[in-house]
Amino acid sequence: MRVSDFRDTEPTQEMPGVTKRDVITAADGAPNFCMRVFEVEPGCSTPYHTHVWEHEVIILSGQGVVVSEEKETPIAKDTVVFIPPDELHCFTNNGDETLRFTCLIPLGT
Amino acid sequence: MRVSDFRDTEPTQEMPGVTKRDVITAADGAPNFCMRVFEVEPGCSTPYHTHVWEHEVIILSGQGVVVSEEKETPIAKDTVVFIPPDELHCFTNNGDETLRFTCLIPLGT
DSSP states (O other), X not given: OEEEEGGGSOOEEXXXXXXXXXXXXXXXXXXXXXXXXXXXXXXXXXXXXXXXXXEEEEEEEOEEEEEOSSOEEEEETTEEEEEOTTOOBEEEEOSSSOEEEEEEEETTO | OEEEEGGGSOOEEEETTEEEEEEEOGGGTOSSEEEEEEEEOTTOBOOOBXXXXXXXXXXXXXXXXXXXXXXXXXXXXXXXXXXOTTXXXXXXXXXXXXXXXXXXXXXXX
């Protein structure tokens, strides 16, 4: 097994105010899906986009909204979000501290 | 998309002092893998076992150890654990508060 603190993984900047850490990947031997940890700074947002793969998310800290075509839904620590394939979405930090969440996707995307 | 607090999902008791919530499942439309949230009470442990599927885990709160055949490794909030297929493991709470973690597995297990 591999045990680490998520901060042991070097972050990459996805866009201004948004970093991503690939904390479990195929390089670890993961056969099916991978885990990333995102940090979104106050006032910032992940891209509003869609893709053919799903997201499975749990919020670790902070607060914000998850945006779809229909609505904005509040999110905070312990919120679980399932985004099916091909659904427009983004995660926006509307709080005062870092919005942190883990987001899993299938391998091969 | 589906947005919920993990506590909105009814827990099932896995064994004494261990509950599981299936927070994202095939019933939500998840095509590849599913998310569960476990709570382990102080002094309790998940089964020491092995299976052909992997675990992708992040610790949400509490502290304990993850046990393999070789060693015990401390875990706490923000620890990431990848357990490959066919590796013996258990999660033990050696702290004073609930050990809570999310654990993802492939569908069809």
